[in-house]
Amino acid sequence: MxxxxxxxxxxxxxxxxxxxxxxxxxxxxxxxxxxxxxxxxxxxxxxxxxxxxxxxxxxxxxxxxxxxxxxxxxxxxxxxxxxxxxxxxxxxxxxxxxxxxxxxxxxxxxxxxxxxxxxxxxxxxxxxxxxxxxxxxxxxxxxxxxxxxxxxxxxxxxxxxxxRPPSRPMTRDRVRVERMKTRMLDELTAPLDLSELASTVGLSKFHAARIFTREVGMAPHAWRNQVRLSRARDALRAGMSATEVAATSGFTDQSHFNRHFKKASGVSPGRWSDNR
CATH class of the missing domain: 2.60.120.280 (Regulatory protein AraC)
Structure with missing residues (x-):
């Protein structure tokens, strides 16, 4: 091992x-x-x-x-x-x-x-x-x-x-959350602040963050980082280096990418790739 x-x-x-x-x-x-x-x-x-x-x-x-x-x-x-x-x-x-x-x-x-x-x-x-x-x-x-x-x-x-149990009905807040997710996915690698995200659904920053966290189970920035990590794994599987993935996935820098990857996977992206 x-x-x-x-x-x-x-x-x-x-x-x-x-x-x-x-x-x-x-x-x-x-x-x-x-x-x-x-x-x-x-x-x-x-x-x-x-x-x-x-x-x-x-x-x-x-x-x-x-x-x-x-x-x-x-x-x-x-x-x-x-x-x-x-x-x-x-x-x-x-x-x-x-x-x-x-x-x-x-x-x-x-x-x-x-x-x-x-x-x-x-x-x-x-x-x-x-x-x-x-x-x-x-x-x-x-x-x-x-x-x-x-x-x-x-x-x-x-x-x-x-x-699989049936999906919950699409409440008004769930619709808002899906719109916020779409906004983050459309701008996955671009800088995005909470004010911009909240404006997507016409809410205050506090209200937008609260309903997103309640409905999803994690804060908007954490959810976006998890989507980035999921796509980063696909890129690593395809043979892209950890350095290249960090640069194209929207993370601030290599150490930022490494830290989030290790928290979710238990190993660094470089070690994850080397072990394949």
Missing amino acids: TKATSRNDAHYWRSALIPGGDMVTARFTDHVYSPHWHDAYTVSVIEQGAERYDYRGTRFVADAGSLPIINPGEIHTGSSAGDAGWQCRTFYLPVDFVQTVASETGLSRHAIPWFNTDIIKDADLVRRALLAHRTLEASSDLLASEYALLDAVSTLLTRHARL
């Missing part, structure tokens, strides 16, 4: 069997994940210790032998639940990959699988998921790796997947 520090070790890697996906083998002692989201399903197996995280308005603690799941696009945090930290193996599974497996398993061909917030306690599933993760990381037998992966993901889906 490549070491980030003596207290926080993380190795990111990929497999051709999961196009666009990521995996990580990690041990964290004092790393604290800032509120962030992933476009993929985050499926973790806690091997040792315990992780504390906030998700959908609730604080959870996932201990050894459990399998917490974060649905795509859902804001969450992460930190140690004790002095010993936590060790985990995590899959970041793209939505289209999970939908394909769901279809092949006989589940709905169109619905997006969804998982309850409850931490999964399923010893047999944990065993299958660990086998798949370890076999993929070793990458010595393609046939065995693919079988283990499909076995783990199909078992997860058939036992624990649900239909």
